[in-house]
Amino acid sequence: MKNVSIWLDELEKKSFKRLDKDINVDVLVVGGGITGISTAYHLSTGDLKVCLVEKNKLMEGVTSRTTGKLTYLQENIYSKLVNYHGRNKTKLYLDSQKEAIKIVNSIIDSNKIECNLEKVSSYVFDYDDIESIEEEIKLLNDFGVDLKLSDVLPTGDNINTSYFIEDSYVFHPLKYLSSLVNICCDRGIKFYEDTKIISIEEDDDGYYICKSDDYNIRAKYVVIAVHYPYFLFPFLMPFKAYLEKSYIEAFKVEKNYKFSAINITKPIISTRYYENNKDIYQFYLTNSHNYCVKNDEEKNFEELFQCREEEADYVWSNKDIVTNDLLPYIGRINDSNIFIGTGYNTWGMTNGSLAGKIISDLILDRKNRYIELFSPNRKLNIGNFLKFPVALWSSAYSFIKTKVSKNKEWYSDRVRFEKRNGKNVGIYIDDDNHEHIVYNLCPHMKCSLIFNEIEKTWDCPCHGSRFDIDGKSIEGPSNYDITYSEE
Numbered sequence: 510m511k512n513v514s515i516w517l518d519e520l521e522k523k524s525f526k527r528l529d530k531d532i533n534v535d536v537l538v539v540g541g542g543i544t545g546i547s548t549a550y551h552l553s554t555g556d557l558k559v560c561l562v563e564k565n566k567l568m569e570g571v572t573s574r575t576t577g578k579l580t581y582l583q584e585n586i587y588s589k590l591v592n593y594h595g596r597n598k599t600k601l602y603l604d605s606q607k608e609a610i611k612i613v614n615s616i617i618d619s620n621k622i623e624c625n626l627e628k629v630s631s632y633v634f635d636y637d638d639i640e641s642i643e644e645e646i647k648l649l650n651d652f653g654v655d656l657k658l659s660d661v662l663p664t665g666d667n668i669n670t671s672y673f674i675e676d677s678y679v680f681h682p683l684k685y686l687s688s689l690v691n692i693c694c695d696r697g698i699k700f701y702e703d704t705k706i707i708s709i710e711e712d713d714d715g716y717y718i719c720k721s722d723d724y725n726i727r728a729k730y731v732v733i734a735v736h737y738p739y740f741l742f743p744f745l746m747p748f749k750a751y752l753e754k755s756y757i758e759a760f761k762v763e764k765n766y767k768f769s770a771i772n773i774t775k776p777i778i779s780t781r782y783y784e785n786n787k788d789i790y791q792f793y794l795t796n797s798h799n800y801c802v803k804n805d806e807e808k809n810f811e812e813l814f815q816c817r818e819e820e821a822d823y824v825w826s827n828k829d830i831v832t833n834d835l836l837p838y839i840g841r842i843n844d845s846n847i848f849i850g851t852g853y854n855t856w857g858m859t860n861g862s863l864a865g866k867i868i869s870d871l872i873l874d875r876k877n878r879y880i881e882l883f884s885p886n887r888k889l890n891i892g893n894f895l896k897f898p899v900a901l902w903s904s905a906y907s908f909i910k911t912k913v914s915k916n917k918e919w920y921s922d923r924v925r926f927e928k929r930n931g932k933n934v935g936i937y938i939d940d941d942n943h944e945h946i947v948y949n950l951c952p953h954m955k956c957s958l959i960f961n962e963i964e965k966t967w968d969c970p971c972h973g974s975r976f977d978i979d980g981k982s983i984e985g986p987s988n989y990d991i992t993y994s995e996e
């Protein structure tokens with residue numbers, strides 16, 4: 510069993526050098542996931558000088574661990590959106606998701622991209638909450654969606670009641686994105702890896718000076734496609750969003766039943782098939798939870814394994830940002846020339862692709878009917894905010910737990926905590942008895958960190974930042990390392 514996503518394991522991709530001098534561009538795209546690469550692709554047909562920088566390696570962030578479904582049936586999101594935003598905006602969201610699927614299809618078609626794209630049926634079902642299923646069916650019928658009903662899946666499994674569409678897709682997200690990267694390179698876009706943007710400042714001419722660890726990039730427009738835009742909104746989490754984490758396994762099966770499915774109540778169960786030239790895999794995702802609530806990764810993976818009898822070939826986990834009004838934040842920040850795309854509520858294959866189109870349309874001064882819907886400047890909805898205490902409390906609970914009890918049950922014999930030079934440090938001792946020392950404080954909101962025995966990382970139990978054993982930041986919110994130095 511491999512502890513890596515099947516997409517990353519199969520991918521052969523180019524590598525790119527680190528930024529090695531100061532440069533000037535029209536557009537700087539920060540972040541090499543689906544949002545950043547889609548934006549670069551849409552800008553690549555114009556005359557603008559564009560570059561994309563990635564702090565680690567391209568396509569190794571959240572996008573590398575998705576299940577790769579392209580569908581507009583996203584649990585029962587439409588009944589929830591109606592409560593928050595009314596019918597018109599909800600219908601517009603539905604249109605946007607259909608359009609995102611068209612955009613991806615048309616890019617694949619016109620560039621003849623080989624990315625295992627398959628048209629499949631997309632099911633939403635539930636064993637218990639029949640009322641919510643019926644509510645969603647009624648709404649989607651009102652919106653004119655061609656829904657079919659069924660009480661069994663194509664595998665013959667009984668699921669009480671479900672609805673499905675026949676025009677959804679699954680694909681290999683990283684094969685798709687690496688083709689976009691190749692096309693962008695051919696069209697003159699420059700990519701840099703191992704280049705982290707740590708600050709953005711406006712100069713007197715209205716340009717932005719974006720500082721990386723070593724060099725500066727001067728840009729007229731900056732696209733922040735970093736999943737969690739920490740250096741702009743350190744407090745997006747926990748006040749406007751929380752992290753949802755899930756666990757996935759892929760195992761070989763005999764037949765590709767050509768459907769994907771998801772239920773609507775916890776524990777979320779999601780599945781799809783993936784067929785390469787050699788084998789057919791079924792994916793099984795479950796155990797989704799607010800990241801702050803369940804921090805014991807060994808137990809979380811164990812719960813995944815208990816769901817199936819089959820031995821998994823691949824196992825991995827992933828987390829995504831869920832916003833408090835269930836709409837992504839995509840677009841221009843106030844009147845500036847800084848743009849963001851984030852908060853996809855676990856539907857980033859469509860929303861990240863759409864973000865690329867919306868942001869490039871904004872930069873190129875083109876019309877786009879979804880600009881207002883996803884505007885990052887929309888007001889924090891106080892009603893939703895009051896419904897959001899679970900996220901706030903769970904962050905606060907984790908924060909207190911790390912400070913007060915130190916949660917001994919989370920730590921093994923290979924992990925120690927000490928004070929060095931007056932600072933709290935965490936020490937991990939590797940197989941060769943070598944000590945790896947880090948500052949044990951998350952730069953985001955000062956939670957103490959816990960050691961993740963499965964993935965060998967230091968994780969923040971409050972908001973999900975992750976660092977490698979030597980303190981290098983792997984995932985946000987925090988953009989900063991926790992590398993220990995003796996000075």
Ligand SMILES: Cc1cc2nc3c(=O)[nH]c(=O)nc-3n(C[C@H](O)[C@H](O)[C@H](O)COP(=O)(O)OP(=O)(O)OC[C@H]3O[C@@H](n4cnc5c(N)ncnc54)[C@H](O)[C@@H]3O)c2cc1C
Binds near residue numbers: 540735736
């Ligand atoms: C379990 C799970 C399953 C999912 N399955 C699906 C699905 O089937 N269909 C679907 O539509 N969506 C799915 N999603 C959601 C989707 O995977 C994400 O929403 C999407 O991949 C997010 O893409 P991104 O480009 O915003 O982030 P990322 O892919 O994380 O890209 C951001 C990049 O920015 C880089 N970066 C960060 N900070 C800096 C910096 N300071 N300087 C330079 N670079 C930086 C990071 O290293 C990273 O590579 C799923 C999510 C989860 C959690």
